[in-house]
Amino acid sequence: MMLSHTPPTQQLPVRGPAPAVRPRMARDAAVRALKRQIIVDAARTVFAEAGLEGTSMRGIAAAAGCTTGAIYPYFRNKEELYAAVLSDSLNSLRLHIEDAVGRAGDPRARVATAIRSYFAYYRSRPDDLTLGLYLYHGLKPAGLTPELDRKLNRRLAQVLDVIGDAIAAYGGLDAEARRMEICQTFSYVMGLLICDCTHRLNALGGSAEPLLERYTQDLLARLAP
Amino acid sequence: MMLSHTPPTQQLPVRGPAPAVRPRMARDAAVRALKRQIIVDAARTVFAEAGLEGTSMRGIAAAAGCTTGAIYPYFRNKEELYAAVLSDSLNSLRLHIEDAVGRAGDPRARVATAIRSYFAYYRSRPDDLTLGLYLYHGLKPAGLTPELDRKLNRRLAQVLDVIGDAIAAYGGLDAEARRMEICQTFSYVMGLLICDCTHRLNALGGSAEPLLERYTQDLLARLAP
Amino acid sequence: MMLSHTPPTQQLPVRGPAPAVRPRMARDAAVRALKRQIIVDAARTVFAEAGLEGTSMRGIAAAAGCTTGAIYPYFRNKEELYAAVLSDSLNSLRLHIEDAVGRAGDPRARVATAIRSYFAYYRSRPDDLTLGLYLYHGLKPAGLTPELDRKLNRRLAQVLDVIGDAIAAYGGLDAEARRMEICQTFSYVMGLLICDCTHRLNALGGSAEPLLERYTQDLLARLAP
Amino acid sequence: MMLSHTPPTQQLPVRGPAPAVRPRMARDAAVRALKRQIIVDAARTVFAEAGLEGTSMRGIAAAAGCTTGAIYPYFRNKEELYAAVLSDSLNSLRLHIEDAVGRAGDPRARVATAIRSYFAYYRSRPDDLTLGLYLYHGLKPAGLTPELDRKLNRRLAQVLDVIGDAIAAYGGLDAEARRMEICQTFSYVMGLLICDCTHRLNALGGSAEPLLERYTQDLLARLAP
DNA sequence: GATGAATGAGCTTTCATTCAT
DNA sequence: TATGAATGAAAGCTCATTCAT
Numbered sequence: 001m002m003l004s005h006t007p008p009t010q011q012l013p014v015r016g017p018a019p020a021v022r023p024r025m026a027r028d029a030a031v032r033a034l035k036r037q038i039i040v041d042a043a044r045t046v047f048a049e050a051g052l053e054g055t056s057m058r059g060i061a062a063a064a065g066c067t068t069g070a071i072y073p074y075f076r077n078k079e080e081l082y083a084a085v086l087s088d089s090l091n092s093l094r095l096h097i098e099d100a101v102g103r104a105g106d107p108r109a110r111v112a113t114a115i116r117s118y119f120a121y122y123r124s125r126p127d128d129l130t131l132g133l134y135l136y137h138g139l140k141p142a143g144l145t146p147e148l149d150r151k152l153n154r155r156l157a158q159v160l161d162v163i164g165d166a167i168a169a170y171g172g173l174d175a176e177a178r179r180m181e182i183c184q185t186f187s188y189v190m191g192l193l194i195c196d197c198t199h200r201l202n203a204l205g206g207s208a209e210p211l212l213e214r215y216t217q218d219l220l221a222r223l224a225p
Numbered sequence: 226m227m228l229s230h231t232p233p234t235q236q237l238p239v240r241g242p243a244p245a246v247r248p249r250m251a252r253d254a255a256v257r258a259l260k261r262q263i264i265v266d267a268a269r270t271v272f273a274e275a276g277l278e279g280t281s282m283r284g285i286a287a288a289a290g291c292t293t294g295a296i297y298p299y300f301r302n303k304e305e306l307y308a309a310v311l312s313d314s315l316n317s318l319r320l321h322i323e324d325a326v327g328r329a330g331d332p333r334a335r336v337a338t339a340i341r342s343y344f345a346y347y348r349s350r351p352d353d354l355t356l357g358l359y360l361y362h363g364l365k366p367a368g369l370t371p372e373l374d375r376k377l378n379r380r381l382a383q384v385l386d387v388i389g390d391a392i393a394a395y396g397g398l399d400a401e402a403r404r405m406e407i408c409q410t411f412s413y414v415m416g417l418l419i420c421d422c423t424h425r426l427n428a429l430g431g432s433a434e435p436l437l438e439r440y441t442q443d444l445l446a447r448l449a450p
Numbered sequence: 451m452m453l454s455h456t457p458p459t460q461q462l463p464v465r466g467p468a469p470a471v472r473p474r475m476a477r478d479a480a481v482r483a484l485k486r487q488i489i490v491d492a493a494r495t496v497f498a499e500a501g502l503e504g505t506s507m508r509g510i511a512a513a514a515g516c517t518t519g520a521i522y523p524y525f526r527n528k529e530e531l532y533a534a535v536l537s538d539s540l541n542s543l544r545l546h547i548e549d550a551v552g553r554a555g556d557p558r559a560r561v562a563t564a565i566r567s568y569f570a571y572y573r574s575r576p577d578d579l580t581l582g583l584y585l586y587h588g589l590k591p592a593g594l595t596p597e598l599d600r601k602l603n604r605r606l607a608q609v610l611d612v613i614g615d616a617i618a619a620y621g622g623l624d625a626e627a628r629r630m631e632i633c634q635t636f637s638y639v640m641g642l643l644i645c646d647c648t649h650r651l652n653a654l655g656g657s658a659e660p661l662l663e664r665y666t667q668d669l670l671a672r673l674a675p
Numbered sequence: 676m677m678l679s680h681t682p683p684t685q686q687l688p689v690r691g692p693a694p695a696v697r698p699r700m701a702r703d704a705a706v707r708a709l710k711r712q713i714i715v716d717a718a719r720t721v722f723a724e725a726g727l728e729g730t731s732m733r734g735i736a737a738a739a740g741c742t743t744g745a746i747y748p749y750f751r752n753k754e755e756l757y758a759a760v761l762s763d764s765l766n767s768l769r770l771h772i773e774d775a776v777g778r779a780g781d782p783r784a785r786v787a788t789a790i791r792s793y794f795a796y797y798r799s800r801p802d803d804l805t806l807g808l809y810l811y812h813g814l815k816p817a818g819l820t821p822e823l824d825r826k827l828n829r830r831l832a833q834v835l836d837v838i839g840d841a842i843a844a845y846g847g848l849d850a851e852a853r854r855m856e857i858c859q860t861f862s863y864v865m866g867l868l869i870c871d872c873t874h875r876l877n878a879l880g881g882s883a884e885p886l887l888e889r890y891t892q893d894l895l896a897r898l899a900p
Numbered sequence: 901g902a903t904g905a906a907t908g909a910g911c912t913t914t915c916a917t918t919c920a921t
Numbered sequence: 922t923a924t925g926a927a928t929g930a931a932a933g934c935t936c937a938t939t940c941a942t
Contacts, residue, residue, distance in 0.1 A: 035922095053278035057916060068917080070923050078916070133358060135423060153428040160429065183420070183431030184440065191416020194358075195408070203378040204385065206408030215409065218447065253942090260905085282933060293934080295906050303933070482901090503728035507937060518938080520902050528937070583808060585873060603878040610879065633870070633881030634890065641866020644808075645858070653828045654835065656858030665859070668897070703921085710926085732912060744914080745927050753912075 036074045039064045044085045048127030052082060052134040082134070083148040089128045090155040096121050097162045107170040111223075112216050114163040119189055119212055126197050133194070160186055171223030181223075188215055261299045264289045269310045273352030277307060277359040307359070308373040314353040315380040321346045322387050332395040336448075337441050339391040343384075344414055344437055351422045358419070385411055396448030406448075413440055486524045489514045494535045498577030502532060502584040532584070533598040539578045540605040546571050547612050557620040561673075562666050564616040568609075569639050569662055576647050583644070610636055621673030631673075638665055711749045714739045719760045723802030727757060727809040757809070758823040764803040765830035771796045772837050782845040786898075787891050789841040793834075794864055794887055801872045808869070835861055846898030856898075863890055 042064035046055045057078060061068045075081040100117035104110045122129045135152070160182050167185070168178040189212070195201045196208040267289035271280050282303060286293045300306040325342035329335045347354045385407050392410070393403040414437070420426045421433040492514035496505045507528060511518045525531040550567035554560045572579045585602070610632050617635070618628040639662070645651045646658040717739035721730050732753060736743045750756040775792035779785045797804045835857050842860070843853040864887070870876045871883040 032922095051278075053276075056914075058914090067924055069919085069925065072917075073922060153425070156425065157429065179430050180436065180439070183426055183429055183436055186429070187416040187420045187426070187436065188413045189416070190420060191412040191414070194419065195412045195415060200378070200381065201408055201412070204382065204408055204411070205404050211405065211408055211412065214405070218443070222443070249942090257905090281931075283931090292907055294908075294936085297934075298905055485901090501728075503726075506935075508935090517903055519904065519940085522938075523901060603875070606875065607879065629880050630886065630889070633876055633879055633886055636879070637866040637870045637876070637886065638863045639866070640870060641862040641864070644869065645862045645865060650828070650831065651858055651862070654832065654858055654861070655854050661855065661858055661862065664855070668893070672893070707926090731910080733910090742928055743912080744929075747913075748926055 032074075039066070039071055039074055039081070040084050040088055043081050044088070044127070044131075047082065047085060047131055052131075079145070079148070082131075083152065086131060086135070086152060087155055089125075089131065090152065090159060093118075093121050093128075094155070094159045094162065097159065101162060101166060107166070108220060110166040111170045111220060114166040115185060115189065115212070115216050115219075118159075118163060119193065119208075122193050123196075123208070129193055129197055167219075167223065170220075170225070172225055173223075181219075185219065257299075264291070264296055264299055264306070265309050265313055268306050269313070269352065269356070272307065272310060272356055272359075277356075304370070304373070307356075308377065311356055311377055312380060314350075314356065315377065315384060318343075318346050318353070319380070319384045319387065322384065326387060326391060332391070333445060335391040336395045336445060339388040340410060340414065340441050340444075341437070343388060344418065344433075347418050348421070348433070354418055354422055392444075392448065395445075395450070397450060398448075406444075410444065482524075489516070489521055489524055489531070490534050490538055493531050494538070494577070494581075497532065497535060497581055502581075529595070529598070532581075533602065536581055536585070536602060537605055539575075539581065540602065540609060543568075543571050543578075544605070544609045544612065547609065551612060551616060557616070558670060560616040561620045561670060564613040565635060565639065565666050565669075566662070568613060569643065569658075572643050573646070573658070579643055579647055617669075617673065620670075620675070622675055623673075631669075635669065707749075714741070714746055714749055714756070715759050715763055718756050719763070719802065719806070722757065722760060722806055722809075727806075754820070754823070757806075758827065761806055761827055762830060764800075764806065765827065765834060768793075768796050768803070769830070769834045769837065772834065776837060776841060782841070783895060785841040786845045786895060789838040790860060790864065790891050790894075791887070793838060794868065794883075797868050798871070798883070804868055804872055842894075842898065845895075845900070847900060848898075856894075860894070 039060070043055075043060045046059050046063050049055075050059065055078075057068045057071060060081070061071055064071070071081070075084065097114060097117045101110050101114050104113040135149075163185065164178050164182040167173065167181050171177070171181070173181065192201075192208055192212060192215075201208060201211075264285070268280075268285045271284050271288050274280075275284065280303075282293045282296060285306070286296055289296070296306065300309065322339060322342045326335050326339050329338040388410065389403050389407040392398065392406050396402070396406070398406065417426075417433055417437060417440075426433055426436075489510070493505075493510045496509050496513050499505075500509065505528075507518045507521060510531070511521055514521070521531070525534065547564060547567050551560050551564050554563040585599075613635065614628050614632040617623065617631050621627070621631070623631065642651075642658055642661060642665075651658060651661075714735070718730075718735045721734050721738050724730075725734065730753075732743045732746060735756070736746055739746070746756070750759065772789060772792050776785050776789050779788040838860065839853050839857040842848065842856050846852070846856070848856065867876075867883055867887060867890075876883055876886075
């Protein structure tokens with residue numbers, strides 16, 4: 001799975017009938033992609049530990065085993081690097097949910113599984129949640145924010161489509177109703193995750209899993225055909 | 226309403242049989258409280274615009290019309306100042322909700338009003354929401370964080386108590402059920418606000434108010450006596 | 451013993467045939483002198499712990515139980531305060547040596563005692579030595595340095611006079627020879643103290659007391675009548 | 676002579692059968708060493724003028740013709756920079772003494788020359804003396820102080836060894852006696868330098884050179900074979 | 901005389917990014 | 922591509938001293 005952010009990388013995994021044509025170019029591209037991924041992985045770790053603004057390019061470079069200057073051929077900005085990390089995360093979230101839903105049986109189970117696996121993903125990787133929250137603030141005036149924002153929104157929509165499909169299939173919803181349920185569930189689960197991970201639920205004497213289960217049952221009851 | 230941070234300020238509005246006894250001390254305290262409030266207000270603005278880490282003490286000082294050094298007699302840290310801003314916000318949120326609920330008629334209306342006014346408060350002051358989210362990350366290991374955290378949790382609990390009272394009164398809930406509903410509603414509304422303010426709802430084609438209305442109706446239906 | 455630095459204090463202990471004339475003024479002056487001494491004592495402690503430049507007026511004020519502003523009526527500067535501490539120290543060094551020499555028996559013992567007690571004073575109060583060394587550097591361009599310097603030199607000369615008298619009396623020296631021996635001994639003992647207190651002697655495998663004893667014996671042998 | 680602080684620099688003057696093999700690396704190292712030395716020289720000047728704590732990194736940078744940030748690739752701390760200055764000084768002191776002693780004739784002259792050249796070095800560079808005195812105070816708890824202290828002690832021991840050798844050779848001393856004479860002379864000369872440079876000798880009517888001469892003669896007489 | 905808030909300059913260190921090599 | 926020194930700005934915080942009260 002290649003999470004290519006910059007166009008050149010796209011040329012990479014074109015394996016097929018003519019493997020020997022340009023072996024040099026392919027190898028170079030593969031090396032480049034690998035190095036890029038090493039940097040992204042290092043960045044995720046450091047971002048998660050130190051926060052978006054608490055992280056220095058030097059720190060990322062150190063974690064990636066290179067120097068600061070070596071990052072810039074792959075990412076123009078700290079922000080672009082952050083976006084790559086986020087994009088990575090959304091992508092593997094989608095794979096995670098698709099996998100779980102694919103294994104579920106009837107439509108009812110698919111809805112419950114979609115919601116649960118969405119929640120579980122972030123629950124088991126709170127760093128990714130933290131990272132996602134940075135989208136709201138920070139991200140000072142840099143060049144390309146709007147473009148990045150659109151890109152990330154697209155990725156998010158892909159994720160939620162999996163959940164929306166399960167809900168619509170189960171409840172037999174039209175596009176409008178489907179959209180509403182997606183928003184409702186997205187909002188609720190995000191809120192639950194945030195309240196949980198910030199320990200606010202704890203402070204209020206609540207526990208996330210039962211709450212989520214209850215929400216899911218109420219939802220299924222409401223949609224029951 | 227005086228949002229005094231340091232105990233001494235409390236002596237201020239002691240009106241009684243001997244008002245002229247310590248006019249000097251009272252005046253001094255009032256002046257101090259006023260200057261303090263100016264700083265807090267300036268900080269709120271700047272924090273909201275630039276983020277927690279993006280905000281400099283110099284920036285706050287400039288907004289407050291003083292020098293950086295003039296802040297430190299009132300707040301030992303940037304963090305302490307941030308906590309004061311947040312505390313201020315939670316306090317006025319509580320007043321806002323109490324006021325709205327107090328004006329509502331029957332128990333059913335009180336529930337709907339509590340939820341709506343909670344949502345509306347942050348909707349109309351998205352800065353306060355942003356500010357609250359900083360609680361999750363940042364806030365590096367500084368001196369008093371745990372103490373501040375406890376303090377803010379207490380304030381939050383006071384806010385949610387108002388909502389919980391309305392819900393429990395309407396649905397005739399016991400303590401356990403009440404706690405669950407508080408958590409459920411708190412999570413949902415926070416999630417809705419965040420998704421809305423980060424423009425994710427927009428991107429998904431949803432709109433916050435109808436979603437909230439729908440949630441409220443479902444809740445009332447579920448609790449209906 | 452009043453270590454007055456500022457003229458006004460001089461009016462103080464003039465007790466005599468007319469004790470009741472101005473009791474109020476005398477009381478005031480005594481109070482003032484007392485407060486002043488409290489500040490000097492606090493300053494000595496803090497200077498010794500944190501160094502000349504590492505000490506803040508706030509720190510001194512805190513140690514003295516007052517506020518920064520309360521120091522300035524007594525001392526115009528941090529430097530003036532430092533000079534007062536040093537002056538205090540030199541004065542009590544003189545008393546210390548005079549007392550020891552006064553108790554010694556024959557001229558030979560007086561010389562040995564003078565040197566030993568000089569060394570012992572600083573050995574048991576290394577802070578005072580540290581403080582004295584600051585004279586060499588630091589002490590940035592402030593107003594009155596030359597005046598203070600003269601004053602402190604005078605105090606030092608008084609101290610060394612006691613030693614010089616003992617040496618001259620024992621060896622029957624004229625003024626010129628006496629001066630030379632004073633310088634020689636002063637230099638040696640200061641060097642020994644500094645090398646000892648900076649742990650350089652330690653590092654070189656030497657020990658201060660035997661070295662001093664050896665020096666003293668050599669000196670006495672040279673001067674022996 | 677290169678006073679390299681970081682090991683890599685050591686590879687520099689490896690002249691041999693293949694001088695052209697790594698011209699690039701050698702050049703880079705040389706450039707780095709040069710820039711480093713420029714900073715150290717600037718630091719010595721500024722430290723001497725303004726004192727250890729009175730000196731700002733900005734001031735050093737200005738004197739070195741660079742920005743503050745440009746210092747940090749070479750020295751992690753103000754303290755590390757100070758240590759480099761001191762180390763430099765002790766090293767060239769040793770060279771100075773060795774050179775002078777090497778030129779002296781018989782053993783007697785070697786002793787006198789060692790002591791005189793030691794004194795003369797600091798007399799002609801009082802800044803270095805000042806700098807050395809800072810070792811006693813200041814130097815707050817920073818990271819590597821103990822390590823640096825050991826390093827500097829080693830350098831000092833090397834210096835004094837030269838003097839000790841001359842004395843031991845002349846007087847035919849065993850290790851124990853040699854150690855004692857080293858400490859005695861080290862203490863005396865340091866004290867003389869300090870008293871002279873702080874103008875205390877002046878104030879007492881003494882003059883450094885005759886005093887040193889007298890000390891040396893007495894020493895030689897005592898050790899005379 | 902004492903308070904303590906305020907000033908204005910100052911500090912060391914770190915940062916993202918650039919660029920010669 | 923990669924290096925890592927350099928830039929220039931900025932950060933949070935502290936300081937000696939002043940001054941209205």
